[in-house]
Amino acid sequence: xxxxxxxxxxxxxxxxxxxxxxxxxxxxxxxxxxxxxxxxxxxxxxxxxxxxxxxxxxxxxxxxxxxxxxxxxxxxxxxxxxxxxxxxxxxxxxxxxxxxxxxxxxxxxxxxxxxxxxxxxxxxxxxxxxxxxxxxxxxxxxxxxxxxxxxxxxxxxxxxxxxxxxxxxxxxxxxxxxxxxxxxxxxxxxxxxxxxxxxxxxxxxxxxxxxxxxxxxxxxxxxxxxxxxxxxxxxxxxxxxxxxxxxxxxxxxxxxxxxxxxxxxxxxxxxxxxxx
Amino acid sequence: xxxxxxxxxxxxxxxxxxxxxxxxxxxxxxxxxxxxxxxxxxxxxxxxxxxxxxxxxxxxxxxxxxxxxxxxxxxxxxxxxxxxxxxxxxxxxxxxxxxxxxxxxxxxxxxxxxxxxxxxxxxxxxxxxxxxxxxxxxxxxxxxxxxxxxxxxxxxxxxxxxxxxxxxxxxxxxxxxxxxxxxxxxxxxxxxxxxxxxxxxxxxxxxxxxxxxxxxxxxxxxxxxxxxxxxxxxxxxxxxxxxxxxxxxxxxxxxxxxxxxxxxxxxxxxxxxxxxxxxxxxxxxxxxxxxxxxxxxxxxxxxxxxxxxxxxxxxxxxxxxxxxxxxxxxxxxxxxxxxxxxxxxxxxxxxxxxxxxxxxxxxxxxxxxxxxxxxxxxxxxxxxxxxxxxxxxxxxxxxxxxxxxxxxxxxxxxxxxxxxxxxxxxxxxxxxxxxxxxxxxxxxxxxxxxxxxxxxxxxxxxxxxxxxxxxxxxxxxxxxxxxxxxxxxxxxxxxxxxxxxxxxxxxxxxxxxxxxxxxxxxxxxxxxxxxxxxxxxxxxxxxxxxxxxxxxxxxxxxxxxxxxxxxxxxxxxxxxxxxxxxxxxxxxxxxxxxxxxxxxxxxxxxxxxxxxxxxxxxxxxxxxxxxxxxxxxxxxxxxxxxxxxxxxxxxxxxxxxxxxxxxxxxxxxxxxxxxxxxxxxxxxxxxxxxxxx
Numbered sequence: 001x002x003x004x005x006x007x008x009x010x011x012x013x014x015x016x017x018x019x020x021x022x023x024x025x026x027x028x029x030x031x032x033x034x035x036x037x038x039x040x041x042x043x044x045x046x047x048x049x050x051x052x053x054x055x056x057x058x059x060x061x062x063x064x065x066x067x068x069x070x071x072x073x074x075x076x077x078x079x080x081x082x083x084x085x086x087x088x089x090x091x092x093x094x095x096x097x098x099x100x101x102x103x104x105x106x107x108x109x110x111x112x113x114x115x116x117x118x119x120x121x122x123x124x125x126x127x128x129x130x131x132x133x134x135x136x137x138x139x140x141x142x143x144x145x146x147x148x149x150x151x152x153x154x155x156x157x158x159x160x161x162x163x164x165x166x167x168x169x170x171x172x173x174x175x176x177x178x179x180x181x182x183x184x185x186x187x188x189x190x191x192x193x194x195x196x197x198x199x200x201x202x203x204x205x206x207x208x209x210x211x212x213x214x215x216x217x218x219x220x221x222x223x224x225x226x227x228x229x230x231x232x233x234x235x236x237x238x239x240x241x242x243x244x245x246x247x248x249x250x251x252x253x254x255x256x257x258x259x260x261x262x263x264x265x266x267x268x269x270x271x272x273x274x275x276x
Numbered sequence: 277x278x279x280x281x282x283x284x285x286x287x288x289x290x291x292x293x294x295x296x297x298x299x300x301x302x303x304x305x306x307x308x309x310x311x312x313x314x315x316x317x318x319x320x321x322x323x324x325x326x327x328x329x330x331x332x333x334x335x336x337x338x339x340x341x342x343x344x345x346x347x348x349x350x351x352x353x354x355x356x357x358x359x360x361x362x363x364x365x366x367x368x369x370x371x372x373x374x375x376x377x378x379x380x381x382x383x384x385x386x387x388x389x390x391x392x393x394x395x396x397x398x399x400x401x402x403x404x405x406x407x408x409x410x411x412x413x414x415x416x417x418x419x420x421x422x423x424x425x426x427x428x429x430x431x432x433x434x435x436x437x438x439x440x441x442x443x444x445x446x447x448x449x450x451x452x453x454x455x456x457x458x459x460x461x462x463x464x465x466x467x468x469x470x471x472x473x474x475x476x477x478x479x480x481x482x483x484x485x486x487x488x489x490x491x492x493x494x495x496x497x498x499x500x501x502x503x504x505x506x507x508x509x510x511x512x513x514x515x516x517x518x519x520x521x522x523x524x525x526x527x528x529x530x531x532x533x534x535x536x537x538x539x540x541x542x543x544x545x546x547x548x549x550x551x552x553x554x555x556x557x558x559x560x561x562x563x564x565x566x567x568x569x570x571x572x573x574x575x576x577x578x579x580x581x582x583x584x585x586x587x588x589x590x591x592x593x594x595x596x597x598x599x600x601x602x603x604x605x606x607x608x609x610x611x612x613x614x615x616x617x618x619x620x621x622x623x624x625x626x627x628x629x630x631x632x633x634x635x636x637x638x639x640x641x642x643x644x645x646x647x648x649x650x651x652x653x654x655x656x657x658x659x660x661x662x663x664x665x666x667x668x669x670x671x672x673x674x675x676x677x678x679x680x681x682x683x684x685x686x687x688x689x690x691x692x693x694x695x696x697x698x699x700x701x702x703x704x705x706x707x708x709x710x711x712x713x714x715x716x717x718x719x720x721x722x723x724x725x726x727x728x729x730x731x732x733x734x735x736x737x738x739x740x741x742x743x744x745x746x747x748x749x750x751x752x753x754x755x756x757x758x759x760x761x762x763x764x765x766x767x768x769x770x771x772x773x774x775x776x777x778x779x780x781x782x783x784x785x786x787x788x789x790x791x792x793x794x795x796x797x798x799x800x801x802x803x804x805x806x807x808x809x810x811x812x813x814x815x816x817x818x819x820x821x822x823x824x825x826x827x828x829x830x831x832x833x834x835x836x837x838x839x840x841x842x843x844x845x846x847x848x849x850x851x852x853x854x855x856x857x858x859x860x861x862x863x864x865x866x867x868x869x870x871x872x873x874x875x876x877x878x879x880x881x882x883x884x885x886x887x888x889x890x891x892x893x894x895x896x897x898x899x900x901x902x903x904x905x906x907x908x909x910x911x912x913x914x915x916x917x918x919x920x921x922x923x924x925x926x927x928x929x930x931x932x933x934x935x936x937x938x939x940x941x942x943x944x945x946x947x948x949x950x951x952x953x954x955x956x957x958x959x960x961x962x963x964x965x966x967x968x969x
Contacts, residue, residue, distance in 0.1 A: 054639075056739065110649065142650040144673040146702050173672075178663045181672030182709050183702040212669075214713050243911065247898070250715060252809075252879060254898075255816035257754040258712065263900045267909040267938075 024055045042073035050081060058088045076105040076112075083115050092123040110136045121154055129154045137172070145183040148173030152187060156194075163195050180211055198229055216245035216259075220266055227269060232276045239269045301372070302622045303364055304438060304460035306380075307348065307578040309337050309585065309869075313359040314352040318406040323359060324388040324439040326432075330361050337582065337868070339380065341442075343453025344419060351454065357406045358454055360440040368548035369431035372462040376426055381442055382419045382455035384410025388439040390432060395425045399443060413445035419455055429462075469494065470544045472620045474537050474551075477521075477659040479632035480666050480679075481529035481556040485659050486537075487521045494539035496520040504534040504547050514540075521659060530557040552630050554595060559667055560715060562683040566594070567720075567853040568627075571602035571763030572638065574610075574618035575829035582867035583828045583850050584624065590852065590865050596631045598681055599624070602763035602825060603638025603692075603724030605654075610641035612653040618829070619657075634660065634688060637675065638724040638763060639740075642692045647675035660688070669710040676703050678710050684855055685716035687757075689723040689748065697743035704747065711755040717879065718855055721752055721760040726824040728781070728840045731765025732832035736780045746778050756817045758809065758877060759860065761851065763826035767836055768845040768864050770873055771822040772796050773807035777840055784839040791819035798842060799875030806859075806876035812964055814903055821877065823862070825851045843873040897953045897961035903968050908951075909938045912961060916953040921965070923949055941967055 031048040038044060049064030065082045079102035086095030099116045106112070117132030133151040137143060152169040155162040170191065173184045185208055192201035205222040209215050219242035226235035243266050246254065253259060311333040313319045322328055336349025340360065343353060351358050377395060379385060384398035398411045442456045473488035486498055493516040499507035511522045520537075527533065534552045537545035545551065557563045568587055573580050606614035620628070627633075635658055637647055645652025650673065660677045664670035667680025668687075675690040687710060689703060690696070696703050711719060727745035728735050735741040741764070752760070753775055773795035777784055790796040792815055797804025799821070809819050822840070828850045836844035848867040853860065858879040863871045895914035902908065910919065919939070921930035929949065932939060939951075946968035953961045 111646070114648070136649075140649055142655070144648065144650060144675065145671070145706075146648065146673075146696065149702055177672040178670055180664065180670045181662075182669045183672065183706050186705060186709070212713055213715060217712050247896075247911070247913075250717075251811045252717065252756065252817065253715065255811045256756040257817060260816075260901055263898075264909070267900060267911075271937075 024051055027051050028055065040071060042068040042071035045071065046073060046078055046081065049085075053081065053085055053088075056088075058085055061085050062089065076102045076109075079105075080112060080115065083112075083119065087115070087119055087122065090122070092119045095119045096123070108139070110140050113139075117150075117154075121150075121157075124157075126154050126157050143173075143176055145173060145177060145181055148177075148184060149187055152191070156191075160195060163191075166191055182208075185211075193225070201225065214245065214249070214253075216242050216249065217262060219245055220262060220269070223266075223269060227273065232273055236270070236273045239266055239273060242266050243270070300622075301462045301464060302459070303366070303375075303436075303462055304362055304458055305578075305581055305585075305622065306378075306457055306459050307338050307582060308362060308458070309335055309589075310340060310456075310458075311361040312336060312340055312349075312351055313361075314355045316352070316355050316406075318357075319359055322391065323361070324393075324437075325391040326363070326435060326437040328361070328437075328439075333359075333361065338457040340456045341382065341454040344382075344455060346420075347455070353452065355454070357408070357441055357443045358456070360442070360456060360458075361437060362458075363435050363437045364460075365434065366431050366436050367433065367550050368546055369429060369433060371464050371546050371548070372429050372431065374426060374463045375429055375431075376424060376459075376461045376463070378459035378461070379423045379425070379440075380420065380455060380457040381423070382414045382453060383412070383445045384443045385456070386441050386443075387458075389427075389430055390436055391439075392430060394427050394430075397423055397425075404441070404443070408443055410443045410445045419453070422459075431462075469539065469542075470537065472616065473625070473628070474535070474545055475620070475625070475628035476553050476630070476632045478661055478666060479553065479556055481558055482527045483523060483525045483665070484527065484533075484553045484555065484632075485521060485523050486535065486553065487519070487659065488537055488545070489519050490539065490544070491518075492539075493518060494520075494544075496522050497538035497540070498522045498524070498535055499538065499547075500524065500533045500535040500553075502531060502533055504549065507534070507536055507547060519656070527555045529555055530563070531555050550626065550630060553632070554597070554630070556666075556680070557682040559680050560683060562717065562857050564856045565597045565682055565684060565854070566591070567598045567600060567855070568596050568631075569600040569602060569722075569761050569825055569851040569853065570828035571761070571824075571850075572604040572766055572826035572830070573601070573828035573850075574604055574606035574614065574640070576607070576614070576618040576623070577829070579848055579867065580618070580623065580829040583848050583865075584627075586865050586867050586869045587850050587852065588627075589869055590863075596627065598686075599627055599631045599633040600686075600722060600761065601633060601635035602722065602761055603636050604640040604763060604826070604829075605635060605638065607640055607829070609643035610638075610652070610654055611644050612656070615653055615657055633658075634679065634686065634722075636688050636722050636724050637690055637692050639692055647673075647690050647693045647696075650674055667714075669706060669713050671703075671706050671710075676706065678714075680714070680716060682855075683717040685711075685714040685719050687711060687719065687721050687752075689721065689744075691723040691725040691740050691744050691762075694739055694743070697740065697747055699747050699751075704751070707748065708751055708755075711752065711757070717858070718759075718860060719752075719755070719757045720853070721757050723760075723762055725764050726762035726769070726822065726826075727760070728771060728777075728822055728838050729762075729765040729767075729769055729824045729834075730781065730836055730838040730841075730844070731767035731769060731824060731826070731834035731846075733765045733834075735838070749778055750776075753818070753820060757820050758879075759853070759862070760820060760822045761853075762822070762824050765824050765834060766826045766830050766832035767824065767834060768827050768843065768847060768849055768873065769824040769836065769838060769841045770843040770862075770864070770875070771840045772842050773799065773819040773821060773877070774840060775818040775820065781838050781840070789840065791815050795819060799877070801876050806878045809877060809879045811880055814966060814968070819877075821862070821875065823851060825849075825864070842875075845872055847872060895955075895961060897951065897963045899951050899963045899965050902964075903966035904941065905946075905967060906942055907938050907940055908965065910936055910951070910953070912953060914953070914955045914961060916961075917956045918954055920952045920954075921949055922952065923947065941965075 028051045035044045045064040045068035049061045052061035079098045083095045083098040102112045113132045113135040120129035152166045155166045170188045189204040209218045223235045223238035311330045340349045387395040469490045477485040496513040532554045534547045536547045606618040641654040645654035660674040668678030671677045678687045725740040773791045775791045777789035786796045794805045799807045860877040864873040898911045900909045916935040919932045944967045949965040951963045
């Protein structure tokens with residue numbers, strides 16, 4: 001009974017989502033009053049639609065955008081707003097149609113190409129998504145690790161035959177954003193493991209270990225990988241290295257939940273290795 | 277630079293047109309705090325003199341007076357003349373070319389600077405005393421009018437004083453009010469082309485970034501040295517630009533450097549005792565550290581200035597090591613012109629020229645800036661470490677990053693990008709690796725959307741708040757985070773000493789989610805006691821305080837009843853965090869200078885440098901896992917002859933000959949035990965063991 005009450009409370013709480021954003025709520029209210037005074041002003045609908053979008057009321061947002069369109073609003077920003085709203089509503093085809101209307105006015109903006117990439121990706125149109133994301137990477141001034149991670153993910157969706165392209169994307173990211181950007185180095189390691197490139201994966205582990213201030217976690221991960229590869233001697237060396245690195249930590253670092261678990265894992269691994 | 281030239285010209289025109297005249301300092305701002313004397317007579321002695329002792333005078337924020345109902349501070353309504361004094365420091369008066377006074381008075385006033393009469397307004401000529409009437413009565417809208425006067429520079433190095441006497445026209449029921457407010461603006465010589473800054477970014481123990489903006493295209497030249505009279509070191513970039521950014525490298529740790537900014541022909545910003553940057557201490561070194569955090573500050577009004585001044589009064593001449601912006605730094609949309617007014621112009625410029633500022637992006641900043649491609653004013657204005665250059669793991673983005681200051685590690689997250697708040701996101705992966713890569717004694721997390729709030733936002737319903745709480749908090753807590761600072765709700769809410777509360781507000785259970793014997797107390801030394809972060813026992817590594825501090829520019833109310841919060845206040849203010857060795861003190865400083873909340877966290881460990889830890893080769897005995905109920909693993913560098921387990925009365929429970937790698941403790945009842953190992957050399961090694969969940 002208690003659980004049912006909890007669930008009902010949670011559902012009830014979720015249904016109140018529309019009332020949770022104090023500032024947005026006030027701004028929507030103010031915009032609604034403005035619309036009541038000027039019901040034929042399309043700008044007001046675009047503005048309120050975006051407030052609804054930020055409020056995550058996608059249906060209301062879209063209704064306002066369509067009303068603005070009905071009133072003759074044709075600026076590209078409207079098509080961008082509609083596209084991102086369609087994305088949230090999982091109406092990918094409609095979203096893509098809007099991006100085309102945007103592109104008819106401005107074909108160079110990387111923002112719309114990124115949005116098209118997301119719409120294509122969600123639609124499982126991977127080649128088109130790749131084209132869009134590549135466009136973003138080639139034409140953006142400032143890029144983030146996420147740009148490369150996402151593009152590599154799309155290539156990966158096409159299957160392991162894309163191995164060279166995937167790793168090439170990550171390499172391009174490291175060249176552009178910096179050789180030590182962690183997320184990209186980690187992605188590189190994961191793809192090496194996915195593609196069973198054991199030698200490269202082990203070298204990648206070493207690269208991450210060498211660039212880390214604290215090494216206990218990465219020594220353990222490498223030891224585990226070596227154990228999985230049945231390289232027991234090397235695994236033991238790295239498990240011992242993990243233990244030593246752990247023991248060199250300050251007491252307060254040793255006693256965090258994660259580190260307590262890590263030490264237990266190291267001991268378990270060492271015991272497993274003793275049994276080999 | 278992330279904006280092109282055309283965009284820049286547009287921004288410049290829209291945002292800074294009034295500033296193109298000259299650079300300007302605000303020596304006294306409207307709404308400032310004044311000393312006043314309203315005892316119904318003339319103050320004794322030379323009350324206009326800079327050295328006059330006004331310690332017996334009352335304090336109050338402008339507008340001062342009585343009778344209108346719009347006063348911030350109400351003075352005695354039986355006085356015909358009220359006297360006001362305000363002192364302020366000027367380090368380099370020669371930099372000021374012209375000065376403008378702005379006066380709101382009802383009815384008449386005489387203004388003195390450092391004892392010399394400067395301006396008489398609506399007052400008769402000749403000697404004035406307490407009984408002197410103003411020339412005419414003021415009524416209606418004229419009571420709120422500001423009057424301007426350009427004056428010549430008669431400031432002196434050091435302390436200066438403005439003294440004002442405000443007179444009534446007649447003292448009767450027909451004119452029974454007095455009003456007073458004042459501004460003192462100074463135009464700076466040769467600073468006419470600097471329209472923003474200089475301001476400090478991305479400081480480390482051996483480098484500093486200095487940024488500024490000029491109205492004209494000019495070269496970037498910065499001279500600096502530890503000796504203010506001998507600026508021998510120079511960094512320059514001959515390429516002419518508006519937005520200047522110079523990186524200074526090869527600096528000494530924990531050292532103060534004075535600096536001057538030039539273009540190819542002129543000094544744009546003179547060195548003075550208040551224009552310096554200070555490099556970080558050696559990484560890992562525990563040094564007393566002062567951090568000032570402002571959240572949702574960007575209202576660009578007197579509320580924001582009052583919060584600022586309350587902190588300035590608190591810190592006085594002492595140095596602030598770090599300034600933190602908790603997001604929504606410039607309302608409504610984080611545009612460049614809004615940043616100019618809410619951050620750089622008549623706001624934080626004095627602090628920003630000598631203290632490195634760091635920021636997390638707020639939802640209003642994101643109206644005009646995009647974390648996904650790092651474009652927009654927010655990303656143009658700030659320079660944050662992407663390559664781990666300030667400590668921490670390279671993130672490759674300015675949207676989230678980390679930095680070290682001494683023995684404190686700061687993790688700055690982007691809670692705005694909803695799609696990137698999952699446990700599979702790049703930010704999560706980076707953050708997890710970053711927090712597990714630091715040896716710092718203290719870990720402070722910063723992001724905009726608070727995990728717990730019932731202010732103008734509600735953490736039960738908004739997705740960013742929900743996701744940060746559900747996804748990031750467990751990971752941060754499992755890795756020992758100590759303090760989290762957020763904004764978003766325009767209130768001050770401060771939690772108990774928490775661990776593991778990821779549910780909705782109603783599910784908060786102090787018995788389950790509060791850490792330690794006094795974790796549900798006020799955290800105050802001398803009251804319920806400081807929060808203690810333990811390194812042994814079941815609470816080892818657990819406990820953090822979460823603060824929503826979004827009232828540095830405005831307050832917006834709300835229910836303010838989140839059960840995880842010890843303190844929930846609908847008050848303007850900012851947070852000061854002071855860290856010294858194993859103690860962290862936080863104070864919430866109201867806009868009126870009052871400290872409405874404070875607490876202390878103490879780490880139950882000796883704080884030592886990384887170096888000394890690495891050189892400590894004495895053998896220890898470690899037991900893992902601890903607590904445990906089944907098997908414990910024994911680890912030590914020493915070779916053990918035998919191991920004993922004692923209960924809490926000192927009775928031997930187990931004896932194991934030799935050097936066991938593990939011991940089965942399934943037969944032990946829950947409780948505290950001591951594991952003792954004895955080496956062949958007779959050395960005894962001990963470790964506490966807790967049997968239980």
